[in-house]
Amino acid sequence: MPELPEIETICRGIRLYLVGQTIIYSVVYNKYLKVPVSNEISSIQDQKILSVQRRARYIIIELPLGYMIIHLGMSGSLRIFPLNTIPQKNDHIDLIINNRKILRYTDPRRFGMWLWSNNSPSTLDQLKHLGPEPLTDKFSGDYLFTQSRNKRIAVKSWLMDNKFVVGIGNIYSNESLFLAGILPIRKISTLNIQESQFLVKIIKKILREAIMLGGTTLRDFWHIDGKPGYFINKLNVYSRTGKPCKKCGTLIKCIKYKQRSTFFCCKCQS
DNA sequence: ATAATAACCTGAGGGC
DNA sequence: TGCCCTCAGGTTATTA
Numbered sequence: 001m002p003e004l005p006e007i008e009t010i011c012r013g014i015r016l017y018l019v020g021q022t023i024i025y026s027v028v029y030n031k032y033l034k035v036p037v038s039n040e041i042s043s044i045q046d047q048k049i050l051s052v053q054r055r056a057r058y059i060i061i062e063l064p065l066g067y068m069i070i071h072l073g074m075s076g077s078l079r080i081f082p083l084n085t086i087p088q089k090n091d092h093i094d095l096i097i098n099n100r101k102i103l104r105y106t107d108p109r110r111f112g113m114w115l116w117s118n119n120s121p122s123t124l125d126q127l128k129h130l131g132p133e134p135l136t137d138k139f140s141g142d143y144l145f146t147q148s149r150n151k152r153i154a155v156k157s158w159l160m161d162n163k164f165v166v167g168i169g170n171i172y173s174n175e176s177l178f179l180a181g182i183l184p185i186r187k188i189s190t191l192n193i194q195e196s197q198f199l200v201k202i203i204k205k206i207l208r209e210a211i212m213l214g215g216t217t218l219r220d221f222w223h224i225d226g227k228p229g230y231f232i233n234k235l236n237v238y239s240r241t242g243k244p245c246k247k248c249g250t251l252i253k254c255i256k257y258k259q260r261s262t263f264f265c266c267k268c269q270s
Numbered sequence: 271a272t273a274a275t276a277a278c279c280t281g282a283g284g285g286c
Numbered sequence: 287t288g289c290c291c292t293c294a295g296g297t298t299a300t301t302a
Contacts, residue, residue: 002295034278034297057296074296075280090280109279111296126297153273162297169295219282221295238295258274261293 002072004134004167005210006221006229007057010078013224014103015052017080018061022098023047030092033110034073037093040116041068044095055121056130056166066118069127073111079104080224108220131164134203139165141197148188148196155191156184157258159203168203171216171238174263176203178237183269184262185255209234237263 002010026044031037047063054060059078061068072078083100093105093114105114117124132138144165148158158164159173168176177184180199182191191199215221215229218239222228236246241254245265254263 006295071296073279074294107279108281109294111279113297151272157273160296171295216295218295259276 002057002076002215002221003169003172004057005172005207005213005231006215007054007059007072007167008211009215009223009229010072011052011054011059014059014078014080017099017101017224018049018052018097018103021049023049023063024096024098026096027094028092029087029094030110033092033107033112033114034071035113035115037114038116040066041093041114044068055127056133056162058121058127060121066116067121069113069115069117069121069124070105071113071115071126073107073109073113075109075220076105076107076112077220077222078224079106079222079226129163130166131162132166134165134167134207139200139204141193141200144188144200145191145193145196148191151188153188154185154257155182155188155199156260156262158188160260167207170260171218171235172203172206172210174238175234175236176206178264178269179206181269183266184264185257237265239263 023044024046026042028037028042047065049061049063051062057071059070081102081104083102085102090108091104091106095103097103115124121127147164151158156173156177159168180202182195182199210216210231213230214223216231217228237252240252240263242251245252245268248267250265250267252263252265254261
């Protein structure tokens with residue numbers, strides 16, 4: 001479901017309810033997510049929540065004894081409910097909080113993960129090969145340019161590969177490439193330094209704006225209070241197949257590339 | 271080593 | 287109403 005702006009939105013939302021509170025206990029209704037939920041998570045008791053952070057698309061809840069590391073996959077969501085709210089179908093995990101709230105994890109497709117680490121989360125297999133955060137100085141035009149010189153892959157595939165840069169998925173790669181005027185399937189090695197600088201600048205701008213607007217709600221992403229993300233109103237190409245380009249009026253095209261819908265304007269992008 | 275593809279799942283929506 | 291098809295904000299093991 002979510003890319004960086006959506007995860008950041010969820011993270012900021014739950015942080016207000018959780019930090020400084022105590023997890024009294026947890027309930028795992030279904031442990032069979034992408035990776036089976038570990039026993040450390042199902043046996044949590046009376047653990048104070050020290051912090052709620054984000055790394056890539058992982059939400060990290062710091063406890064005195066270790067870290068819970070949550071990935072929402074395609075369809076996962078986290079919501080806050082009052083104590084004693086009855087779980088529904090596809091509700092898999094509850095954290096019972098001492099402020100008479102429940103943090104509830106729902107995930108119909110079960111592509112998500114709840115991992116546990118006794119040490120720094122960055123030592124986990126899933127996190128140790130992650131590239132830089134896109135909103136840090138480490139992700140720069142120079143970085144994109146130098147890292148991509150000998151690559152044969154498409155720009156879009158590069159942007160969506162977490163070992164080069166994290167948190168950019170199908171929405172924000174399509175949107176960034178439209179505003180940068182670059183065709184998604186162009187080989188990344190054909191970008192010159194100016195194009196690389198401009199693309200990175202656009203990506204940072206879009207991600208910041210999307211975070212400000214609370215992400216993009218297409219179907220199953222909502223804020224923890226049930227509100228949608230308003231970046232959907234800013235979409236130029238994503239899910240706009242056959243509609244006129246907002247810049248030039250040409251009809252937006254959609255192709256399948258690497259099993260992902262890929263949207264572009266053939267006049268504004270080259 | 272690098273890049274493309276298949277697989278992991280459920281649910282919603284469209285066409286007939 | 288039902289059935290079959292396609293589609294979905296991601297990750298990862300397998301294949302070429």
